Amino acid sequence: MEKIEIKYITKELSLVKEKKEPSSQNGSLEKPDSFWPLRGISLSLIPGEAVGLIGINGAGKSMLMQILAGRLKQTTGFRTIDGNVNYASSCKGLDEKATGLENIQRLLEKRETDEFKVSHLVNGVTDFCELGEWLRRPVAEYSSGLYARLSLAIALFANPQLVLIDSVLNVLDIPFSQRVNRKIQALKDSGVAFVIADTNLVNIERFCERTLWLQFGHVQALGPTADVMLQFEYFQDWIRKLTLPEKNQYLADRQAEQLRFDVKKVYEEFKVEQFKNGFTRKDEPKMRRAFFKDRGADPLAVPHQQVSKPQPKQSAFQRKGWLKLLLALVCLIVIGFGGYLIISGESLTTLLPSFKTTSTTKHLTTSTKNKKGKNHHSSQAKKVTSQAKNSSSLSSNSSQSSSVSSASSSSSSSSSSASSSSIATQTINVNSGDTLEGLAQKYATTVDIIKQLNNISSESDLKAGSIIKVPK
Numbered sequence: 481m482e483k484i485e486i487k488y489i490t491k492e493l494s495l496v497k498e499k500k501e502p503s504s505q506n507g508s509l510e511k512p513d514s515f516w517p518l519r520g521i522s523l524s525l526i527p528g529e530a531v532g533l534i535g536i537n538g539a540g541k542s543m544l545m546q547i548l549a550g551r552l553k554q555t556t557g558f559r560t561i562d563g564n565v566n567y568a569s570s571c572k573g574l575d576e577k578a579t580g581l582e583n584i585q586r587l588l589e590k591r592e593t594d595e596f597k598v599s600h601l602v603n604g605v606t607d608f609c610e611l612g613e614w615l616r617r618p619v620a621e622y623s624s625g626l627y628a629r630l631s632l633a634i635a636l637f638a639n640p641q642l643v644l645i646d647s648v649l650n651v652l653d654i655p656f657s658q659r660v661n662r663k664i665q666a667l668k669d670s671g672v673a674f675v676i677a678d679t680n681l682v683n684i685e686r687f688c689e690r691t692l693w694l695q696f697g698h699v700q701a702l703g704p705t706a707d708v709m710l711q712f713e714y715f716q717d718w719i720r721k722l723t724l725p726e727k728n729q730y731l732a733d734r735q736a737e738q739l740r741f742d743v744k745k746v747y748e749e750f751k752v753e754q755f756k757n758g759f760t761r762k763d764e765p766k767m768r769r770a771f772f773k774d775r776g777a778d779p780l781a782v783p784h785q786q787v788s789k790p791q792p793k794q795s796a797f798q799r800k801g802w803l804k805l806l807l808a809l810v811c812l813i814v815i816g817f818g819g820y821l822i823i824s825g826e827s828l829t830t831l832l833p834s835f836k837t838t839s840t841t842k843h844l845t846t847s848t849k850n851k852k853g854k855n856h857h858s859s860q861a862k863k864v865t866s867q868a869k870n871s872s873s874l875s876s877n878s879s880q881s882s883s884v885s886s887a888s889s890s891s892s893s894s895s896s897s898a899s900s901s902s903i904a905t906q907t908i909n910v911n912s913g914d915t916l917e918g919l920a921q922k923y924a925t926t927v928d929i930i931k932q933l934n935n936i937s938s939e940s941d942l943k944a945g946s947i948i949k950v951p952k
């Protein structure tokens with residue numbers, strides 16, 4: 481969607497110096513040498529919308545229109561309008577030395593490059609304005625009504641995106657007004673936007689969805705036309721009832737405000753908006769230049785200048801958070817698994833079938849030596865840890881040894897006995913109620929080793945009163 485927007489518009493004008501102006505040397509206050517007919521105007525329109533511009537004489541309507549048209553440069557602020565802006569007035573904008581027809585041709589050639597389309601538009605304008613032979617006369621000879629007809633006809637036909645109608649409608653005769661009204665409505669329906677300034681409020685009420693009431697160069701009200709009109713009528717009633725001295729005092733006070741206006745206030749508003757959109761103090765020289773010097777398109781309205789809002793810095797914890805979480809998870813699994821083995825008293829040898837006998841037997845011997853006076857559970861836990869540590873080196877000795885656990889399940893009996901025969905043993909009496917599991921725990925060994933040492937295959941072979949071998 482094409483943009484139609486002005487923001488923070490001000491205009492400063494130099495005052496003509498009076499001849500007998502009191503100097504600051506004789507004690508009187510120095511007078512400002514400029515005044516501000518416009519003081520911070522912002523307005524945006526959507527396609528097909530019409531906005532009315534109202535205000536008492538000298539409020540700044542015409543000046544604002546000329547800034548919108550790009551005919552006058554604002555002192556501060558931005559004008560962002562992407563398409564054609566056509567300006568219609570009853571006294572400005574046409575070349576007065578040229579004829580009506582020459583004005584039509586020149587202005588349409590600026591808008592359209594195709595010759596055929598230009599001649600088509602020229603015919604449209606000449607038919608619409610019905611100026612007859614006046615079209616061959618210099619515009620300088622036109623009445624304000626004839627001037628308004630020509631200016632308005634060109635503005636409505638020259639491919640506009642925005643049409644500015646500056647106090648034109650109130651000077652037209654009724655038959656021409658009716659044709660103009662129909663044309664304006666048709667253009668609005670096709671998406672053309674309008675700003676209409678007029679002293680006849682009926683003309684504004686007819687077309688404008690919103691109205692801006694300009695009062696001594698600032699926005700007194702901007703909103704739905706009916707609401708703003710009501711406020712404006714109250715004001716007009718109020719001022720009509722003032723006595724002449726009261727009225728003069730009121731006008732003098734308002735004009736004094738225009739003389740002593742501080743443009744920095746408008747700049748501060750602009751800065752607040754910039755900061756809200758991610759600019760920082762570092763950008764201030766750029767902001768100042770855009771606002772006071774360049775005065776082109778609003779920096780925030782230009783898509784490629786969209787400001788990337790500063791991202792909050794990620795802390796080192798946030799950056800490495802996922803890694804820490806993963807490590808914590810791995811630790812928890814290891815601890816939990818170890819804990820489970822300790823509690824269940826299960827040997828890692830049953831879980832790691834590739835453990836080799838040589839290393840395991842060495843370990844078992846050491847364990848057995850240390851078993852006296854020690855808690856069996858802690859002994860088992862040490863075994864598990866130690867076996868886990870040795871698991872990788874154990875696997876490399878596979879040619880010389882076989883796994884204790886696999887010996888019980890898959891290896892030949894000769895290799896099993898060879899393994900178990902290398903364990904230092906002692907003999908014990910089996911008591912009533914003894915189980916393989918219980919004996920394995922008591923002598924810090926495994927059920928499988930006891931089975932191998934005694935050549936038994938199940939619990940039922942363990943008879944009370946019999947003598948069996950267990951590791952020392």
Ligand SMILES: Nc1ncnc2c1ncn2[C@@H]1O[C@H](COP(=O)(O)OP(=O)(O)OP(=O)(O)O)[C@@H](O)[C@H]1O
Nearest residue numbers: 493494517535536537538539540541542543544647
């Ligand atoms: N060329 C100029 N030099 C000095 N002051 C100017 C000039 N043009 C306009 N002004 C002043 O700027 C202010 C705004 O004028 P502007 O013509 O925009 O008012 P307006 O609202 O269109 O008034 P009106 O309804 O009488 O046409 C007025 O105070 C006017 O005196």
